[in-house]
Amino acid sequence: MWKKNEVNDSSVRPVTPAETVQPAQSTPPARAARIGGSLSIKGDLYGEEDLFIEGRIEGKIMMKKGSVTVGEKGRVHADVEATNIHVAGEVEGDLHGREQVVLLETGRVQGNIKAKSVTLQNGAQFKGSIDMESAGNAKSSSSEVVSGKANGSSQSVSSTQRI
Amino acid sequence: MRSLFRGTNRATFQKNNARQSQKSLGLRGLLPESDTATLRVLDLGPARSANLEFFSRYGGQLTVADFYSGLRAARAATTSDEDERKAKAFAALLPFDKSTRFDLVLAWDLLNYLTPQEQHALMTCLEPYCLAGTAILAFVSTQKEMPPAPSAYSIRDADTLVYEEREGRARPCPRYLEGDLLKRMQGLTVENRYQLRNGMLEYVFSYRMSSRPAAAPSRESLRYRLEPTAGWTTTPSR
Numbered sequence: 001m002w003k004k005n006e007v008n009d010s011s012v013r014p015v016t017p018a019e020t021v022q023p024a025q026s027t028p029p030a031r032a033a034r035i036g037g038s039l040s041i042k043g044d045l046y047g048e049e050d051l052f053i054e055g056r057i058e059g060k061i062m063m064k065k066g067s068v069t070v071g072e073k074g075r076v077h078a079d080v081e082a083t084n085i086h087v088a089g090e091v092e093g094d095l096h097g098r099e100q101v102v103l104l105e106t107g108r109v110q111g112n113i114k115a116k117s118v119t120l121q122n123g124a125q126f127k128g129s130i131d132m133e134s135a136g137n138a139k140s141s142s143s144e145v146v147s148g149k150a151n152g153s154s155q156s157v158s159s160t161q162r163i
Numbered sequence: 164m165r166s167l168f169r170g171t172n173r174a175t176f177q178k179n180n181a182r183q184s185q186k187s188l189g190l191r192g193l194l195p196e197s198d199t200a201t202l203r204v205l206d207l208g209p210a211r212s213a214n215l216e217f218f219s220r221y222g223g224q225l226t227v228a229d230f231y232s233g234l235r236a237a238r239a240a241t242t243s244d245e246d247e248r249k250a251k252a253f254a255a256l257l258p259f260d261k262s263t264r265f266d267l268v269l270a271w272d273l274l275n276y277l278t279p280q281e282q283h284a285l286m287t288c289l290e291p292y293c294l295a296g297t298a299i300l301a302f303v304s305t306q307k308e309m310p311p312a313p314s315a316y317s318i319r320d321a322d323t324l325v326y327e328e329r330e331g332r333a334r335p336c337p338r339y340l341e342g343d344l345l346k347r348m349q350g351l352t353v354e355n356r357y358q359l360r361n362g363m364l365e366y367v368f369s370y371r372m373s374s375r376p377a378a379a380p381s382r383e384s385l386r387y388r389l390e391p392t393a394g395w396t397t398t399p400s401r
Contacts (some may be wrong), residue, residue: 117216126210129226132219 032066037073050080055091073108086114087124096129184325188357191321193267195221202352204264205271205292207231213317214269228263230256230273230285231313250287257288264294264343270301271316271326272363275309275336279347281347282339286348290370299351299368305343306362308333341366 025109030051036039039055053074060078062070062133067084071078074089081096087107095101097115103124185230195202201223206214207230218225229391268289274282290298311331329336339363346370355367 018317037380075358118219120210120212120215122212124212126227126230129224130215132222 034070035074045078070107079111180265182325182327183361184304184319185359185361185363186322187300187318187324188322188359188364189300189365190324192320192355193300193367194321203264203266205268205289207269208313209315210316212246213319217318217320223266226259226263228257231276234276234281237374247264247275252285253281253288257292259292262290265292265297266294268293268297268299270299271317272302272309272313274339274344275304276313279343282344283347283349286350292352293350293370295371297370298354299366299370301366301368302359302363303339303341303366304336304363305338307338309333309336350393376391379385 007088018107032052033047035051035053036130037054040057041055042058044060044062045051045057046062046064048063048065050060050069051063052069053076055073056075058077058082061080061082064081065083065103067086068080068082068087070089070091072088074091075100076089076091076092078091079096079100080091083098084102085095085097086102086104087095087109088104089107091109091144092111094112095109095115095128097113097117099115100119102119103109103111103121103126105121105123107136109119109123110127112129113126113132118130120126125143135140179341200221202221203223204218204225206225208227209229210227210388211231215225218394233256235255241308244266263274273285277285308326311334312329314326314328316326319325339355341353351368352371355371357365359365
């Protein structure tokens with residue numbers, strides 16, 4: 001009566017949280033503009049694309065669209081505004097993520113955070129305020145599991161295994 | 164000779180004992196009962212993801228000061244015990260906007276690691292940001308020894324904390340008395356105290372004095388402060 005081969009059907013598999021959310025990352029996205037480790041910039045940066053920072057920036061960073069990622073070697077002394085902000089390096093300044101701010105394990109932030117979703121990985125260092133009225137979905141995460149859901153609704157995990 | 168005594172060697176805090184849980188009997192009473200209430204929290208300990216997650220349900224603002232990490236620099240900046248100098252050095256560790264106010268201050272076990280003068284300086288720095296009724300949660304040790312540095316506290320739920328002791332050689336514990344703490348930290352009264360199993364006294368202090376006009380409190384949090392008996396007990400509960 002029960003078809004055993006359906007259980008091993010590779011087209012049917014559980015959906016894990018990691019597949020439903022944008023993972024936090026400290027490596028540059030494929031299309032991101034990149035500020036290399038040897039570069040040091042003083043001034044304001046404006047743009048509408050993803051930005052990956054490995055160097056040093058002083059000033060202000062504002063991305064109308066796209067994400068800002070501060071790599072492990074990145075040193076940012078600036079207020080940052082972007083859709084998503086991931087920090088694996090050092091930031092001294094306020095972070096305003098229109099959707100999400102993620103402090104990765106090696107991240108060190110001194111400043112205020114405002115975002116719909118704030119994630120703090122274990123090991124991240126932070127000093128400052130987090131506006132929780134904006135952060136409708138604050139997340140904690142271990143180094144193994146990273147959550148970065150952009151909207152305020154709770155996650156649901158669906159399993160479509162058939163017996 | 165076979166030793167019949169099995170005790171924990173507390174001369175050095177080992178890594179395998181680093182993460183422990185303890186009850187908090189005072190925290191639940193400090194949380195708003197209303198779902199729409201907001202809470203402005205100052206955490207004097209290091210940033211902990213669990214605390215962010217816990218307080219996010221209340222809205223408002225969570226400020227993390229990680230006070231002890233900056234304390235060494237502040238101590239080096241002023242070698243004298245002069246109150247005013249210490250207060251100035253400490254003020255740099257709490258660099259908030261003048262309009263900032265807090266409903267709840269989490270001191271955790273920090274007070275055990277401050278000298279009497281530093282406790283006074285800390286309160287001097289905190290006072291501008293406190294409103295009448297601002298609560299300060301603190302653990303004061305009654306043990307002979309304590310870890311070399313303050314533990315990092317995470318809130319598991321309203322009744323349970325998880326703390327991570329720092330590794331290293333134990334140091335003598337000052338075992339501050341309540342009366343001495345109140346003399347040094349002016350403006351505070353004891354709302355509740357609880358004796359915990361791990362030798363800590365859990366204090367819920369309340370700030371009573373304000374020499375400045377109070378700033379407008381956050382919406383809904385006013386309701387929770389005007390009804391101080393809601394969720395609070397006047398006698399220690401166990």
